[in-house]
Amino acid sequence: MHQSCLWGTLDEECVLIPQADVLTALLANVIDYLVEHLVPRLWYYPSATQRSMLVMTSDDDWSTVEQFEAMIAALEERDGKCTFYLVPGSHTLPDLVHLWAKRGHRFSCHPDFSAMVSSAEKNHSAYTSFGLDEQVLHFPDIIRTTSDEIRERYGVPIHTVRQHAIRWQGYVDAARVLAAEGIKMETNYYSIQPFAASYMTGSGRPMKFVDENGEIIDVFQQATQVTEDTTIGAHSFAPHWPTDFVLDRMAGIMDASLGGYYTGITVNIHPVSFAGYARELAEGIWDLARERGIPIDSAEDWLDFTRSRYDAELTDISWDQSKLSFSVQLPAKTPQITVMWSSHGRTMESVAVDGIKHDFVVANLWGQEWILLTLEDVSTEARVEVRFV
Numbered sequence: 313m314h315q316s317c318l319w320g321t322l323d324e325e326c327v328l329i330p331q332a333d334v335l336t337a338l339l340a341n342v343i344d345y346l347v348e349h350l351v352p353r354l355w356y357y358p359s360a361t362q363r364s365m366l367v368m369t370s371d372d373d374w375s376t377v378e379q380f381e382a383m384i385a386a387l388e389e390r391d392g393k394c395t396f397y398l399v400p401g402s403h404t405l406p407d408l409v410h411l412w413a414k415r416g417h418r419f420s421c422h423p424d425f426s427a428m429v430s431s432a433e434k435n436h437s438a439y440t441s442f443g444l445d446e447q448v449l450h451f452p453d454i455i456r457t458t459s460d461e462i463r464e465r466y467g468v469p470i471h472t473v474r475q476h477a478i479r480w481q482g483y484v485d486a487a488r489v490l491a492a493e494g495i496k497m498e499t500n501y502y503s504i505q506p507f508a509a510s511y512m513t514g515s516g517r518p519m520k521f522v523d524e525n526g527e528i529i530d531v532f533q534q535a536t537q538v539t540e541d542t543t544i545g546a547h548s549f550a551p552h553w554p555t556d557f558v559l560d561r562m563a564g565i566m567d568a569s570l571g572g573y574y575t576g577i578t579v580n581i582h583p584v585s586f587a588g589y590a591r592e593l594a595e596g597i598w599d600l601a602r603e604r605g606i607p608i609d610s611a612e613d614w615l616d617f618t619r620s621r622y623d624a625e626l627t628d629i630s631w632d633q634s635k636l637s638f639s640v641q642l643p644a645k646t647p648q649i650t651v652m653w654s655s656h657g658r659t660m661e662s663v664a665v666d667g668i669k670h671d672f673v674v675a676n677l678w679g680q681e682w683i684l685l686t687l688e689d690v691s692t693e694a695r696v697e698v699r700f701v
């Protein structure tokens with residue numbers, strides 16, 4: 313067992329278990345078991361049948377246009393969507409970005425120190441001699457300068473990020489900087505050896521940062537579980553695993569997620585690596601997901617759903633043994649959201665949404681029966697009435 317940072321606090325034997333997600337589900341299910349009436353809540357995913365999610369991201373790292381095109385073509389063959397984090401001085405042209413965005417991919421920035429040293433009005437000599445450690449002192453400027461550059465050059469909103477070389481500052485200081493810049497989700501926590509391809513933070517779910525005093529910071533952390541550079545890459549920080557080994561591990565992670573953790577899996581593949589050593593790994597991961605019905609979607613789309621779910625409220629809940637009713641309130645129109653409740657051994661008779669009969673799904677989750685109801689295109693409110701036999 314290693315003895316610094318996370319090393320020594322996270323059991324290497326347990327890194328394939330999303331422990332925080334297991335414990336939060338346990339807490340919610342214990343509450344559900346103990347209360348007398350049925351308690352509706354929100355499912356982790358947009359649809360009633362979804363059990364996991366591949367959050368697909370790609371750090372530009374000055375890849376060529378051809379490398380982007382190769383990766384996007386392979387991804388689209390598998391109905392995948394991706395968020396690409398563009399670097400300062402990216403080789404990718406705005407017209408191409410707009411074309412790819414029309415096909416469902418999303419673009420944001422990959423903040424790097426080079427955004428500062430390349431800006432004409434700065435005195436570069438003071439900056440260029442800095443190593444990575446000193447560059448971190450300029451963290452707010454790096455975030456601001458890169459965000460401005462990518463926003464202006466490509467006309468894309470900057471809502472999710474991963475920093476180049478995953479630079480971070482303090483415990484949650486970096487999250488505060490991102491929040492001030494209007495960034496809503498970040499993917500910097502990156503599973504690395506001895507925790508490569510694992511749930512290093514104990515979670516695959518989005519969760520807002522909390523500071524030392526309990527104050528919540530309005531940025532979701534979506535940790536990154538699997539990347540090519542920290543598994544099969546030639547870097548000193550990688551275990552240099554064979555591709556087959558990582559794919560076996562991924563199949564296990566996906567099956568465990570579908571089988572009871574119901575946890576998301578965030579992936580990063582750089583276009584330059586895809587076109588080099590990582591094509592077999594990337595395509596293998598996407599094929600494993602597709603074979604299992606796990607959607608491959610961008611971090612931005614995942615953020616959109618996450619924000620709707622986070623801001624949703626279940627109100628006016630009433631329960632009288634044969635009938636459960638409640639309202640779902642949303643701050644804005646939402647394409648898809650799923651509510652659920654445990655049957656507690658009761659037999660369902662019908663479900664109505666705003667007075668109209670509605671289909672529902674009966675599923676076994678965590679070893680007991682649950683009813684899941686997917687609401688489509690809810691404007692701001694829906695009233696649900698559930699009748700039992």
Ligand SMILES: [Zn+2]
Nearest residue numbers: 371373476477
């Ligand atoms: Zn990078």
